[in-house]
Amino acid sequence: MTDDTSAEDLARHAQKMAKKKAARDKIMATKTDKKGLIIVHTGKGKGKSSAAFGMIFRCIAHDMKCAVVQFIKGGMSTGERDLILSKFSDTCAFHTMGEGFTWETQDKSRDIEMAQAAWEKAKELIRDPENKMVLLDEINIAMRYDYVDVNEVVAFLSSEKPEMTHVVLTGRNANDELIDVADLVTEMELVKHPFRSGIKAQIGVEY
Numbered sequence: 001m002t003d004d005t006s007a008e009d010l011a012r013h014a015q016k017m018a019k020k021k022a023a024r025d026k027i028m029a030t031k032t033d034k035k036g037l038i039i040v041h042t043g044k045g046k047g048k049s050s051a052a053f054g055m056i057f058r059c060i061a062h063d064m065k066c067a068v069v070q071f072i073k074g075g076m077s078t079g080e081r082d083l084i085l086s087k088f089s090d091t092c093a094f095h096t097m098g099e100g101f102t103w104e105t106q107d108k109s110r111d112i113e114m115a116q117a118a119w120e121k122a123k124e125l126i127r128d129p130e131n132k133m134v135l136l137d138e139i140n141i142a143m144r145y146d147y148v149d150v151n152e153v154v155a156f157l158s159s160e161k162p163e164m165t166h167v168v169l170t171g172r173n174a175n176d177e178l179i180d181v182a183d184l185v186t187e188m189e190l191v192k193h194p195f196r197s198g199i200k201a202q203i204g205v206e207y
Contacts, residue, residue: 036132036165037183038157042140042174045188046206052135052168053080060088064132067093067125071118071148072138072171074098078207093131095121098138115147126161133166140171143178150175157181 039055041048057080059066068084073096084092097118098111119142125134143150153169154177161167169178179185201207 034164035183036161036163036167038161038181039166039168040140040174040178040182040185041168041170041188042172042179042185043187043189044172045190046193047188048170048172049137051186051188052137052170055133055166055168056080056084056092056135059133060084060091063091065091065130066133066135067131068095068135068137069118069122069125069139070096070098070137071115071142072098076207079204093125095125097121111145112147115142118142119148119153123156123160126156126165126167129162129165131165133168135168136170138171139169140174140178142171143175144171144173150177154178154181 039052041052053068056066056068068081070081081094081096084094095118098114118139122134122136122139125131139148139153142148143153157167158181169182174185195201
């Protein structure tokens with residue numbers, strides 16, 4: 001490639017990028033509204049809670065009050081919980097309300113009781129206008145098993161969530177009614193998973 005051709009390519013590239021920037025700036029100029037979002041992470045793929053905790057850590061980094069309620073996960077130590085409780089408990093309230101997955105507890109009435117307690121705590125935290133984001137980790141699973149009434153969750157988020165509070169709901173099989181009222185929905189698609197090759201959950205990856 002000659003110097004002249006290279007210069008022409010660079011000029012064409014710069015012109016193309018300038019047009020893209022102008023178009024992008026025009027679109028962004030129309031996006032002026034702010035609101036607290038209802039955010040749903042669902043799907044069979046890995047990363048739903050991980051992505052949600054990424055947003056929680058962003059809030060912490062900006063010194064924004066936030067909170068986490070874990071509906072299913074039990075007392076097992078996880079990196080995100082240990083870090084928040086040890087370093088950031090003044091910014092982020094962390095409540096592990098579940099006692100494990102149903103096949104581990106083998107006690108449906110107890111699972112329902114704990115899920116209901118988690119939902120009551122979640123409502124308390126969402127109603128508090130100081131909390132700018134509340135993560136309801138694995139609540140979709142609790143709703144799937146009817147431990148928490150999806151209609152009650154949807155009604156609460158629609159009528160009682162403070163205008164500028166973000167609420168993140170994670171877990172497989174998000175209900176259609178929840179998806180309808182959500183502002184942002186991401187479905188994690190499973191392509192490959194090491195568990196299928198006989199590799200168990202590993203520290204730093206899954207917890």
